[in-house]
Amino acid sequence: MSGTEKTRTGAEALVQCLENHGVEYIFGLSGGAAIPIFDALVDSKIKLILVRHEQGATHMADGYARATGRPGVVLVTSGPGATNTVTGIMTAKMDSVPMIVLTGQTPTFVLGKDAFQEADILGITLPIVKHSYLVKQSNDIPRIVNEAFHITNTGRPGPVLIDLPKDITSGVCTAALDSPMDLPGYPEEAKLDQAGILKMAELLNQSQRPLLLIGHGAVIARAGKAVVKLAEKLNSPVTNTLLGKGAFPETHCLSVGMLGMHGTAYANKALTRCDLIFSIGSRWDDRINGDTKKFCVGAKRLHVDIDPAEIGKILSPDAYAIGDARKIIEELVKHVKPLDTKDWIKELNGYKKKYPLKYKKQGGLKAQHVIDEMYKVTKGKVIVTTDVGQHQMWAAQFFLIDEPDTWLTSGGAGTMGYGFPAAIGAQFGCPDKTVVAIVGDGGFQMTLSELATAVIHKLHLKVLIIDNKYLGMVRQWQELFFDNRLSGVDLKGNPDFVKLAEAYGAKAFRIKRSADVRKVLTKAMEYNDGPCVIHAEVIKEDNVFPMIPAGKSAYDMIIEKPKKRMEKPTGST
Amino acid sequence: MEKVQTSATEQKLTRREMHTISVFVANKPGVLVRIALVFARRGFNVDSLVVSPALDGHYSRMTITALGDRETLIQIIKQVGKLVDVIRVTEHIEQAVVEKEFALIKVAADAAKRAEVMLLVDHFKAQTVDFTEDSLIIQVTGNTEKLDSFISLLEKYGIIEIVRTGKVLMARGKEKT
Numbered sequence: 001m002s003g004t005e006k007t008r009t010g011a012e013a014l015v016q017c018l019e020n021h022g023v024e025y026i027f028g029l030s031g032g033a034a035i036p037i038f039d040a041l042v043d044s045k046i047k048l049i050l051v052r053h054e055q056g057a058t059h060m061a062d063g064y065a066r067a068t069g070r071p072g073v074v075l076v077t078s079g080p081g082a083t084n085t086v087t088g089i090m091t092a093k094m095d096s097v098p099m100i101v102l103t104g105q106t107p108t109f110v111l112g113k114d115a116f117q118e119a120d121i122l123g124i125t126l127p128i129v130k131h132s133y134l135v136k137q138s139n140d141i142p143r144i145v146n147e148a149f150h151i152t153n154t155g156r157p158g159p160v161l162i163d164l165p166k167d168i169t170s171g172v173c174t175a176a177l178d179s180p181m182d183l184p185g186y187p188e189e190a191k192l193d194q195a196g197i198l199k200m201a202e203l204l205n206q207s208q209r210p211l212l213l214i215g216h217g218a219v220i221a222r223a224g225k226a227v228v229k230l231a232e233k234l235n236s237p238v239t240n241t242l243l244g245k246g247a248f249p250e251t252h253c254l255s256v257g258m259l260g261m262h263g264t265a266y267a268n269k270a271l272t273r274c275d276l277i278f279s280i281g282s283r284w285d286d287r288i289n290g291d292t293k294k295f296c297v298g299a300k301r302l303h304v305d306i307d308p309a310e311i312g313k314i315l316s317p318d319a320y321a322i323g324d325a326r327k328i329i330e331e332l333v334k335h336v337k338p339l340d341t342k343d344w345i346k347e348l349n350g351y352k353k354k355y356p357l358k359y360k361k362q363g364g365l366k367a368q369h370v371i372d373e374m375y376k377v378t379k380g381k382v383i384v385t386t387d388v389g390q391h392q393m394w395a396a397q398f399f400l401i402d403e404p405d406t407w408l409t410s411g412g413a414g415t416m417g418y419g420f421p422a423a424i425g426a427q428f429g430c431p432d433k434t435v436v437a438i439v440g441d442g443g444f445q446m447t448l449s450e451l452a453t454a455v456i457h458k459l460h461l462k463v464l465i466i467d468n469k470y471l472g473m474v475r476q477w478q479e480l481f482f483d484n485r486l487s488g489v490d491l492k493g494n495p496d497f498v499k500l501a502e503a504y505g506a507k508a509f510r511i512k513r514s515a516d517v518r519k520v521l522t523k524a525m526e527y528n529d530g531p532c533v534i535h536a537e538v539i540k541e542d543n544v545f546p547m548i549p550a551g552k553s554a555y556d557m558i559i560e561k562p563k564k565r566m567e568k569p570t571g572s573t
Numbered sequence: 574m575e576k577v578q579t580s581a582t583e584q585k586l587t588r589r590e591m592h593t594i595s596v597f598v599a600n601k602p603g604v605l606v607r608i609a610l611v612f613a614r615r616g617f618n619v620d621s622l623v624v625s626p627a628l629d630g631h632y633s634r635m636t637i638t639a640l641g642d643r644e645t646l647i648q649i650i651k652q653v654g655k656l657v658d659v660i661r662v663t664e665h666i667e668q669a670v671v672e673k674e675f676a677l678i679k680v681a682a683d684a685a686k687r688a689e690v691m692l693l694v695d696h697f698k699a700q701t702v703d704f705t706e707d708s709l710i711i712q713v714t715g716n717t718e719k720l721d722s723f724i725s726l727l728e729k730y731g732i733i734e735i736v737r738t739g740k741v742l743m744a745r746g747k748e749k750t
Contacts, residue, residue, distance in 0.1 A: 122603065123606070126603070126606060126607060126610055127610055127614065130657070131657040132603075134602065134603075136602075151657060182599075183657065184599055184631075184632075184660055185598065185599050185656070185657055185658050185659050185660045186657050307655070308651055308654070308655075309648070309651035309652055309654070309655055312647070313648060313651075
């Protein structure tokens, strides 16, 4: 640095580092301890998106990251500002999303003294971050930011939190912006595990009824094309997890769609019949594997994951390779041979015919109908985000996804309130695409204040509210497993979402009748002057099927509501 | 870090065993808490924990003894290994390492019992480091089993206090700890 150059504050160094890392947007909400950073942003080309609640900022950063593959950046103040990011950080951690969370902090000389708006956010978030820092020297800022960007989006991605005391951001930083990283414990990318790959190829080549199981890892690793090649060479059917949607085209003839608790019947039937199951970036999670003892009984298990801790965590594989899914599959393709799977595919096509996903258009407005029409009207060529609950499962069933990074949903964490702000983030990241948030009336009300954010920036996103005036998924469980003793699920007092949207200055549409669905959705999609909200008032009591009760296996799948009362589930929620 | 008391039948059922793990870490703030959290989350009971700077001051060594089943331990080792500041984590098998522990034991030994106690001190190659009218402090070094048997022999004289360092160990020969 030349002697004439202006002295940099820690905050200015921070902002310049962010610029150097290609940050376009920061999603944030200001506050006392973060003022120096907000001040430095005034002179930056980075656009600050002011949110209405910090949770919204984290989900926006998350949606931005999932839609673009680049880390989302959040900036909040200390104390409550920081604690409001906890849900969003946990959501990103559970789904391996790259995110940098910058939190203002009270000055170092009062740390630990219960100063105004002091919260030990580093301590609070320890179990839900990939890594975190409390910066104690202004000169450490460039190194830490460089490390954070490296950590958040290499290996298995995850959120990194940087806690920045006010005296550190106000203090002078003379360190070079490209200060080298000091990460002796952080692994370099591993070499291709050739032996593991050959072992997997050998088992695949012996299989008669293989099934590829595609998870989020395949999306993150951009492994889609390689997986298509593998599946087509093997003639192997493919199923995907909720988060794996998009890695392998769901409209492909080899796809049996999503498996798991509310997956398609044919995907779950395939689980019970395959002689080999090959997880590519899925972690055998309890939504697809309620009972590990009865998961694909007798089938060989193959596993590709970038995280060594996932190998054998839930199920021990017969062969595995640790590393980048795309590179591993590209190598694996060379070693497999075409299999004769005609009978196997014929069997699965039989299940497709026998147990199709279906709904009735009569008898009131159905959520499935609205979502299915949305899929048809948009021809699937949009980015879809969802909230969590029944509408999420119906969206997963009826909104088929062919392209990676166009399906954003909170899977691991199951965070209600995620869908709408995630759509805002995705829309900022992908201005040329249309983003559709499919949300429930419950989840939407958790983060709807971000309507202001969407309106101010004239984002042309659509919010489709599936309003059944219930916390529907819990109501379904209570109906099926708890003698219909409804408790804490009635959302009596919901606002008129059309009026609410209009109060924020957004365009709004309403759907009440099945006959209007296509007409209204078409009109809503044509509207292009800012956000629009579509309030679909669907029938109150409908259930998501097929269903595998928690703690059960695919062998116990139910296609429709049983006449007999069901046992209380033993598995996790 | 409560003292572990598991009955024999319980031990059989859950197959909980004592494991010794050494962790080589970057000497950065918070690394101890991050490791402790992994153990706690998986229900492992940390029995002893020793942290000290390594030869190169940028790094620290931790020796952890913990009680739990082996399957969980493997998962813990993998999770600890994932932490950004952890360089290496190893479970040690007794034969391949030299392990030592140090203890200070305050015994209520008045003049009448003192001679007997001193015989034990002598036998275990321990030392007395404090002498008062009705108590003495003994320091003893050795592996955990030796310390355990020494302490149990002293019990009948009345042990007032014990401070143990917990186990430290080093891999034999060329192996890295």
